[in-house]
Amino acid sequence: MRRDGLRFGLLGPPVLYPAHASDAECEAGVPSHDTVRSPKVRALLASLLLDAGRIVPVDSLREALWGGAPPASAQASLHNHVTRLRRLLDDPERLRAVPPGYRLRVEHGELDVHVFERHVAAARGAHAARNWERVARECAAALVLWRGTPLSGLPADLGGYAFVRRLREARLLLLEWRYDAELALEATRFDQLVPELTALAAEHPLREAYHRQLMLALHRTGRQAEALAVHRDLRARLVGELGIEPGPAIRDAHVEVLTPTTGHRPTSTSTSTAAPKPAPAPAQPRIRPAQLPPPPAHFTGRVETLRRLHRSLAGAGPVVVLSGMAGVGKSALALHVAHAVKERFSSGQIHLHLHSSTPGTAPLTAPEALTALLRDLGADPRHIPEHPDAASALLRTLLAPTRTLVVLDDVATASQVRPLLPAGPGCAVIVTSRSPLTALDGAHRFPLRPLSDEDSAALLRAASGTGEGRAGLDAAHPLVGLTGRLPLALRVVAARLAARGALTPDGLAGQLADAESRLPHLEYDDLSVRRSLAVAHDALGASARQADRDAALALCRIGALDLPAYSAPLVARLTGIGEPRAEAALARLVDVALLDEHTYGHYTPHDLVRDFARELAQAERAGPDHFASA
Numbered sequence: 001m002r003r004d005g006l007r008f009g010l011l012g013p014p015v016l017y018p019a020h021a022s023d024a025e026c027e028a029g030v031p032s033h034d035t036v037r038s039p040k041v042r043a044l045l046a047s048l049l050l051d052a053g054r055i056v057p058v059d060s061l062r063e064a065l066w067g068g069a070p071p072a073s074a075q076a077s078l079h080n081h082v083t084r085l086r087r088l089l090d091d092p093e094r095l096r097a098v099p100p101g102y103r104l105r106v107e108h109g110e111l112d113v114h115v116f117e118r119h120v121a122a123a124r125g126a127h128a129a130r131n132w133e134r135v136a137r138e139c140a141a142a143l144v145l146w147r148g149t150p151l152s153g154l155p156a157d158l159g160g161y162a163f164v165r166r167l168r169e170a171r172l173l174l175l176e177w178r179y180d181a182e183l184a185l186e187a188t189r190f191d192q193l194v195p196e197l198t199a200l201a202a203e204h205p206l207r208e209a210y211h212r213q214l215m216l217a218l219h220r221t222g223r224q225a226e227a228l229a230v231h232r233d234l235r236a237r238l239v240g241e242l243g244i245e246p247g248p249a250i251r252d253a254h255v256e257v258l259t260p261t262t263g264h265r266p267t268s269t270s271t272s273t274a275a276p277k278p279a280p281a282p283a284q285p286r287i288r289p290a291q292l293p294p295p296p297a298h299f300t301g302r303v304e305t306l307r308r309l310h311r312s313l314a315g316a317g318p319v320v321v322l323s324g325m326a327g328v329g330k331s332a333l334a335l336h337v338a339h340a341v342k343e344r345f346s347s348g349q350i351h352l353h354l355h356s357s358t359p360g361t362a363p364l365t366a367p368e369a370l371t372a373l374l375r376d377l378g379a380d381p382r383h384i385p386e387h388p389d390a391a392s393a394l395l396r397t398l399l400a401p402t403r404t405l406v407v408l409d410d411v412a413t414a415s416q417v418r419p420l421l422p423a424g425p426g427c428a429v430i431v432t433s434r435s436p437l438t439a440l441d442g443a444h445r446f447p448l449r450p451l452s453d454e455d456s457a458a459l460l461r462a463a464s465g466t467g468e469g470r471a472g473l474d475a476a477h478p479l480v481g482l483t484g485r486l487p488l489a490l491r492v493v494a495a496r497l498a499a500r501g502a503l504t505p506d507g508l509a510g511q512l513a514d515a516e517s518r519l520p521h522l523e524y525d526d527l528s529v530r531r532s533l534a535v536a537h538d539a540l541g542a543s544a545r546q547a548d549r550d551a552a553l554a555l556c557r558i559g560a561l562d563l564p565a566y567s568a569p570l571v572a573r574l575t576g577i578g579e580p581r582a583e584a585a586l587a588r589l590v591d592v593a594l595l596d597e598h599t600y601g602h603y604t605p606h607d608l609v610r611d612f613a614r615e616l617a618q619a620e621r622a623g624p625d626h627f628a629s630a
Contacts, residue, residue: 007090007110011167012147014046014154016088036088040065043154044081048095048104050163052111057101067155112145113167119145120170121390123177128397132181139178146171166386175200176209183216193217201230205237208246212253219257227257289348289376292407295339296332298462301455305446309337312444313344316425323436324448325593325606326357326532327488330432331409333448338407338430345428347402350376352420356412357434357535363412366419370395373406373420392419400424408432414439434536434593450485450606459487460505463494478509482518484607488529495524517611533612536592550577550585555594556620558605559613565602566595 009015016036036042047064048056061078062070071077082102086092094105109115119142126134150164182193197214204210211234218227231246231254238244246254312318322330342349352372355361364372370391374384377398385391399406399422411417411433418440421429431437436445451459453475460480461473473479483489497503512518522529541552557574558566572582586603589595595603605613 005109006112006115006145008045008049008052008106009112009147010046010049010150011112011116011145012150013152014042014049015147016045036085038081038084039153040077040081041084041088044078044085045104046151046154048102049106049111049113052104052106052114055098055101055103059101061101113150116142116145116167117170117387120174121387121393123174124385124390125393127177127180128394130184132184135177135181136185139174139181142174143171143178169386172204172207176213179210179213183213183220190217190220194221194223206242208234208238208250212250215250215253215257224257228254231257289350289404291351291376292338292342292349293335293351295335298459299332299336300459300462301451302329302333302448305333305448306337306340309333309446310341313337313341313428313430317423317427319421319429319431319440319443321431321433321437321440321443321445322448323433323445323593325434325486325609326536327486327529327608328448328450328593329487330434330448332487334407334409334430334432338405341428342405345403345405345426347404347426349405349407351407351409352376353409354411354416356410356416357532357539358410359531359535363416366416367391369408369416369420374398388419395420396423399427402426405430411437413437435591451487451490453480453485456480456483456485456490459490460494460497463491464497473505477505478513479505482509482512483522486529486606486608488527488532489522489608492522492524492527492529495527496521499524517615518608519611519615522608529608530612530615533594533609536594537612537616540588540592546581547584547588550575550581551588551592551594553577554582554585555589555613556616559610559615559617562610562614565598565604567601567603 006017009017014036036045043064044061047061058075058078062074065078065081066074082095082097086095089095096103096105106114119138123135123138123142126132126138150167179193179197183190194214194217197210197217200210201207201214211230215227215230218224218230231250234250235246238246309320312320322334324330338349338351350373352364352369354364354369356363367386367388370388371381371384373395374391375381377395379394379398385394402424403426404422406420406422406427406429408417408420408429408431411431413435414437417431417433417437431440431443436447437443438445450456457473457475457477457480460477479493483493493508496508497505508521512521519530523531537552537555540548540555543549553575554571557571560574563570566586568579568583568586571586572579575582575585577585586595586597590597590603594609595605597603
């Protein structure tokens, strides 16, 4: 098995490279002596490579080979095609049946697309740094892998349209960067560039970069009139077809063409486009975002936490994580402190809600979040890289020289937020998450607990509009304990008191105390304690991970027993899943803040989580329609 050379190719018709081939032969596109002649086997190989290293379901493979009308013998035929493909591989164990489908093992550096994308990312970074020698080297290494349109020779509906479009755009960018490098390097013979750029400009009549480069190459070979004609034709086309003027890079090139020089090459001190500008996105006009939502009304308490937060945010490039259970006030604290420190961040403040626990809303993926942040910073959407690593690098490039505060609200995992972090010392990041995100290295963590009795009573008085004069609404009032001192529950209670002048704190406390579950009384308008808790539980239950599904089951079974604490042996007996799985399930419940582990191996729920777990247990006994009829 080869680890240091190409083995599989998708940058053209799908191919296998021979196991004994040199890297030069692979890069030159030398196919395997066992050429993949069968169209079905080529389609099978492409489908497996499009999800290299992952399980591709049998249904997806049938769809790739036969479209929407597989024959009755499709299952047996698929097995035969898999057998044929195995014979062509250097190691038959690469392609294994793993329910519910097949997985093709692809090692690091064996698929041309992966190698191509690494060179693209390196070229992008070198272009931004104006390291023209490396730009030329990386572009050449990537472009030599190109054998034609990716997935060519396969049915159009194979499923790789976005894949092909992304790679073709990457190739066009590589050509732009390569010509930028050649125009910047002293050894370039500009007359050799003119025919190539003329062909590219004709093939892509609205792509300004190739026209700019053609103008410069013509000018530097003494063909000023032709360079001006390129500019005139491009401007007429842009204005006539799109109603827009050429961009600033074209205008700069036009100025250079019009500027008399003693030679065909501007001097190194020239401010013109002799050395091309860095990657297009960083050249966008920098905007100063001011995206913070209004500060929370009636913010109360957390004095010591605020003091420590201010101290952490005063450091160089800090990342702080505010974690805790649903409704504990993470977002309110994040906004309160962000408004307090925003004047320190003169480049602006960005707020992005990732919706990891928003009912009815799909969480943002890391690539979606990257795109949103880059647009907020003024990057041209056309130049935002599709590869997440390249987009993350561009984000760091844009933020590096700035003093920007970034608030990332409602994050699920460290992997979701890691690509979004700036590296500049002038920036700071505030993250809120139910999980403490312990895999996020270097973060300052602030786990939040419910409020104190005094702060809970103060929030009730302020948010309900009852004022200090309402007799008895103090730290000892039953409402404080019945809400579990949870800020979300306190806000619901305060909203109900404010909405109904005849409803007294004592009367509402009586309703909560008499109810079998407090949760129906802790809902008002769009505020709901139950709904906030259910998001985490439902996500666990729908997860593909065994530990997550075990955690959802464990919370349900915990609700059947009213105990002060729970242990892995007890949960193992309640669920029948065994102690190791029970321990993993309890750990996941701690991760999503549905349980606390106050002492090692002993887990306790918040009072309102206990109510929620009790409802789950009752629903399990009553059947699946319990909540629908509730």
